[in-house]
Amino acid sequence: MxxxxxxxxxxxxxxxxxxxxxxxxxxxxWCGHAPIIEEDIAYANIALDExxxxxxxxxxxxxxxxxxxxxxxxxxxYRRAADEYRCAQIVELPxxxxxxxxxxxxxxxxxxxxxxxxxQEFPYPPxxxxxxxxxxxxxxxxxxxxxxxxxxxxxxxxxxxxxxxxLDELWPYTRQLLMPLPQEPLLVxxxxxxxxxxxxxGWGSTVLPVIAAGGLAVPAVPDGPVPARSEHTQHLHVxxxxxxxxxxxxxxxxx
Amino acid sequence: MADTQWPRYEVFLQExxxxxxxxxxxxxxxxxxxALLNARDVFVRRPACHALWIVPVEAITARTAQELQExxxxxxxxxxxxxELQAYHVFIKTRQAGPQTFTGFIEAASPEEALxxxxxxxxxxPPPLGWWVFPSEAVLQNDPxxxxxxxxxxxxxxxxxxxxxxxVSAMRKxxxxxxTPPGEDPT
Numbered sequence: 001m002x003x004x005x006x007x008x009x010x011x012x013x014x015x016x017x018x019x020x021x022x023x024x025x026x027x028x029x030w031c032g033h034a035p036i037i038e039e040d041i042a043y044a045n046i047a048l049d050e051x052x053x054x055x056x057x058x059x060x061x062x063x064x065x066x067x068x069x070x071x072x073x074x075x076x077x078y079r080r081a082a083d084e085y086r087c088a089q090i091v092e093l094p095x096x097x098x099x100x101x102x103x104x105x106x107x108x109x110x111x112x113x114x115x116x117x118x119x120q121e122f123p124y125p126p127x128x129x130x131x132x133x134x135x136x137x138x139x140x141x142x143x144x145x146x147x148x149x150x151x152x153x154x155x156x157x158x159x160x161x162x163x164x165x166x167l168d169e170l171w172p173y174t175r176q177l178l179m180p181l182p183q184e185p186l187l188v189x190x191x192x193x194x195x196x197x198x199x200x201x202g203w204g205s206t207v208l209p210v211i212a213a214g215g216l217a218v219p220a221v222p223d224g225p226v227p228a229r230s231e232h233t234q235h236l237h238v239x240x241x242x243x244x245x246x247x248x249x250x251x252x253x254x255x
Numbered sequence: 256m257a258d259t260q261w262p263r264y265e266v267f268l269q270e271x272x273x274x275x276x277x278x279x280x281x282x283x284x285x286x287x288x289x290a291l292l293n294a295r296d297v298f299v300r301r302p303a304c305h306a307l308w309i310v311p312v313e314a315i316t317a318r319t320a321q322e323l324q325e326x327x328x329x330x331x332x333x334x335x336x337x338x339e340l341q342a343y344h345v346f347i348k349t350r351q352a353g354p355q356t357f358t359g360f361i362e363a364a365s366p367e368e369a370l371x372x373x374x375x376x377x378x379x380x381p382p383p384l385g386w387w388v389f390p391s392e393a394v395l396q397n398d399p400x401x402x403x404x405x406x407x408x409x410x411x412x413x414x415x416x417x418x419x420x421x422x423v424s425a426m427r428k429x430x431x432x433x434x435t436p437p438g439e440d441p442t
Contacts, residue, residue, distance in 0.1 A: 036283060038282045039293070041300075042292065045296055048412075137408045140295075140401075140405060143292070143404075147288060147292065151289070
């Protein structure tokens, strides 16, 4: 791989890394509040998994940039301002109800499994190895969120209405989520990623049948410009203010 | 007030291929498929799991040795309406604080007959303290293809093991050697 591509790849991977981190943080907010204790344990574990995935990507990025993989993840998480994050706005939104949380998780998990299928074949071994490790866990995450979406969509009139409301609110955000990632065109051109946006197509073929089986109506998508991944909602600022509060108070703290 | 709890499923775990399945506890879930996921999350946080079975609790017929002594099963049971044989899973408990552990299969026409036949045919020694039987068709096992996604990731998560945390010894050290409060002259 030519040196310029290391930087491009690092920039590309930052988007899924930040998606995983912020989603994992939102998931962790359910700890102690999930609908039943079994689910509380399950979802706290999924939160840990997602944050672990972010850590693995930050470490991979560190090795691409010649940074220290031991300290780089903490720096990325605790020392960046909101506009330096590359997460999609969909993961920033507050959790809402359980239907909203499960549907968002499902939309993200569906993207993860699709993208990881391609990254497992990535010609740069550290990326392929990381993708293979993550793919196993995402298989389980995806199954968990898919079962919940299906059950709530097909459950009582109230659970169905809540799932439809969640879909109405979340669907417009999938436009930004599914845009090509930073530096993706360059990596496609260099032959590292497949052309023709198969990840977008794969996501659709995973998500749409579940929505249809749940009797949910896919909302119309608004026209207009799609925000870049450097543009964030106010919710990310609030989230980071809390998440970064301890390292800001005591920058050298160890635990 | 109506019971708002979801149905309960008993969970049996096999640590390694060839090991007996052992009762580890129960989970609530809206249905069997979700119960399997919940079982995985609640009971497979530590590594070492090869397979899981879940069984709705109402499918389980349980008898302690004392119950069997006080109310022995008749030598000949009345023929059940269907008269059809089906396979039963048989579990026994051999230690007071020990778990119910899989011991074998029995073909029988009813749970009572399965218990009776299990005692005679399997005749475990020493005599068990308690028995569980349930129809084999009530069992849901994880798909062996799910093994990688279900159980392998736990092996990469040493942070879930208590041995990775030194809170108690760290606190002891802090208490025996308290830091100097800010602004106070340490001399």
